[in-house]
Amino acid sequence: MNILVIGSGGREHALCWSLKKSPLIDTLYCAPGNGGIEDVATCVPIKVDDIPAILEFCQSEKIDFVVVGPEVPLVLGLVDALENLGIKSFGPRAGAAVLEGSKGFMKDLCRDYNIPTATYGRFRTADEAKAYLMGQQMPIVIKADGLAAGKGVIIAETLDQAKATVDDIFTGLFGDAGAEIVIEEFMTGEEASFFVLSDGENILPLATAQDHKAVGDGDTGPNTGGMGAYSPAPVMTTEMIALTMDRIIAPTVAAMKDRGVPFTGVLYAGLMITAEGPKLIEYNVRFGDPECQVLCALLKSDLLPALMATATGTLPDISLDWSPDSALTVVMAADGYPGPYEKNTVIGGLDQANELEDVIVFHAGTIRKDNRVFATGGRVLGITATGKTVKQAQEKAYSGVKAIEWPQGFCRSDIGWRAIDRIV
Numbered sequence: 001m002n003i004l005v006i007g008s009g010g011r012e013h014a015l016c017w018s019l020k021k022s023p024l025i026d027t028l029y030c031a032p033g034n035g036g037i038e039d040v041a042t043c044v045p046i047k048v049d050d051i052p053a054i055l056e057f058c059q060s061e062k063i064d065f066v067v068v069g070p071e072v073p074l075v076l077g078l079v080d081a082l083e084n085l086g087i088k089s090f091g092p093r094a095g096a097a098v099l100e101g102s103k104g105f106m107k108d109l110c111r112d113y114n115i116p117t118a119t120y121g122r123f124r125t126a127d128e129a130k131a132y133l134m135g136q137q138m139p140i141v142i143k144a145d146g147l148a149a150g151k152g153v154i155i156a157e158t159l160d161q162a163k164a165t166v167d168d169i170f171t172g173l174f175g176d177a178g179a180e181i182v183i184e185e186f187m188t189g190e191e192a193s194f195f196v197l198s199d200g201e202n203i204l205p206l207a208t209a210q211d212h213k214a215v216g217d218g219d220t221g222p223n224t225g226g227m228g229a230y231s232p233a234p235v236m237t238t239e240m241i242a243l244t245m246d247r248i249i250a251p252t253v254a255a256m257k258d259r260g261v262p263f264t265g266v267l268y269a270g271l272m273i274t275a276e277g278p279k280l281i282e283y284n285v286r287f288g289d290p291e292c293q294v295l296c297a298l299l300k301s302d303l304l305p306a307l308m309a310t311a312t313g314t315l316p317d318i319s320l321d322w323s324p325d326s327a328l329t330v331v332m333a334a335d336g337y338p339g340p341y342e343k344n345t346v347i348g349g350l351d352q353a354n355e356l357e358d359v360i361v362f363h364a365g366t367i368r369k370d371n372r373v374f375a376t377g378g379r380v381l382g383i384t385a386t387g388k389t390v391k392q393a394q395e396k397a398y399s400g401v402k403a404i405e406w407p408q409g410f411c412r413s414d415i416g417w418r419a420i421d422r423i424v
C-alpha cells in the first residue's frame with residue numbers, strides 16, 4: 001500500500017517511524033515532512049492546509065490511505081474531501097473535528113450529555129462577557145472559541161484582568177479564533193492526557209500521558225505547544241481510566257453518533273483530575289505532540305492496521321501490544337521560543353544521540369541541506385527514550401540531550417518531575 005502522512009512535527013516523525021516498520025507498506029510519503037522524516041519517508045513539499053494539492057498528489061501517486069497529523073486540515077475538511085474521491089483516511093470529518101475546532105461546541109455537548117467539565121458561558125460580545133464575569137469567582141479561564149495553536153487560553157487572576165482579556169480577545173488578540181469566547185470556572189487538580197481510538201462507535205483505549213506546557217522548569221513561564229511528555233501517567237490509575245471511559249469518553253462517542261457526526265480518529269482528552277474525579281478540560285481530535293512520540297516509542301504492534309480499522313469501522317478486530325516500560329520525551333526548542341527565535345542554526349550530534357541505547361531523536365522544526373541539519377522552527381527536536389521506570393527513561397533522554405550540539409537551543413531540565421516525585 002501507498003501511505004501519505006500529513007504534517008511536519010515530532011508527532012509526524014514518530015508516526016512515520018512507527019509506520020515504516022509495517023510490512024503492509026510499499027511507499028510511505030509525508031507532506032511536507034522535515035529533516036528527520038526524510039530518513040523514513042519520501043517527503044513532498046505540500047503544505048498541510050493545501051487541500052487541492054493533497055488531493056491531486058493522492059490521485060497521481062495512487063495513495064491508498066492518508067494519516068492526518070494536525071488539526072487544521074481536519075477542521076478544513078480534508079478527510080471529507082478525500083472520502084469524496086474514495087480515499088480512506090485516519091482522522092475525523094470536519095463535522096466531528098469541531099470537537100476541537102469550537103470550544104463552545106464541545107462545552108454545549110458536555111452540558112447536553114452530562115459530561116463532567118468546568119461550568120461555562122459562551123459570548124459574542126464584550127458587554128455580555130463582562131456582565132457574566134461580575135458574578136464569578138477568580139481566578140477564571142477565558143478562551144478563544146476557535147483554533148489558536150494551543151495559545152488561546154488565558155487564566156485571569158482578578159476581575160480587572162479578566163475584563164481586559166475579554167477586550168483583548170474581541171479586538172483581535174487571537175484573530176478570527178476569538179470572534180466568540182468561552183469563559184470557564186478554574187478547576188484545580190493534576191492534569192493528564194488520555195488517548196483513545198474510535199471508529200465512530202467502538203472505542204480502543206490507547207495510553208495515558210502527561211505533557212509539560214509551560215516553557216520553564218517547575219512549570220513556570222508562558223505556555224507552549226509542549227516542552228516534554230511521558231507515558232504512562234501515574235495519576236491515571238486503572239480506576240481513573242475506568243471513570244474517564246464511563247463518564248467522559250463513551251458518552252462523547254455516543255453523543256457524536258447521536259448527532260449524526262460520528263467521531264472517527266484519535267480522541268485526545270485533556271483532563272483535570274479533581275477531588276470529584278476526572279473532568280474534561282478540552283478535546284483534541286488528533287494525537288498530542290510531544291505525547292505521540294512517547295506513545296509510538298511504547299507501541300509494539302503494527303500501527304497501520306489500527307489506524308485503518310479506525311477509518312473502516314472495524315476497531316473490535318484490533319488489539320494492541322504495548323511495552324510495559326515508560327517513555328519520556330524532552331523537547332529541544334530554539335532560544336526565545338515561544339517568542340521570536342533565530343532560524344537556520346546548525347544542529348550537530350544527532351547520530352551520537354541516536355546511537356545511545358533506547359534513545360531516538362524525533363525531529364520537528366528541522367530541514368536537511370547538504371547533509372547538515374538546520375533548525376527552522378520553535379520546537380525543533382524531541383529526544384525520546386524508554387526505560388523500566390520514568391526515572392530511567394528520563395536519565396536516558398537527558399543523555400541524548402547531552403549528545404546534541406546546538407548552542408542556540410534549550411530544553412527544560414525537569415521533564416517527568418511529577419511522576420518521579422510521586423514514586424520517590
Ligand code: AMP
Pocket residue numbers: 118141150151152153184185186187188191213270281282
Ligand atoms: P487548553 O488549550 O484548553 O488545553 O488549555 C491550556 C491549559 O490551560 C490547560 O492545559 C490547563 O493547564 C489550563 N486550563 C484550561 N482550562 C482550564 C480550566 N477550566 N481550569 C484550570 N485550568 C485550565
Ligand code: GLY
Pocket residue numbers: 150211225226284287288289290291
Ligand atoms: N502537547 C499538547 C498538544 O498537542 O495539544
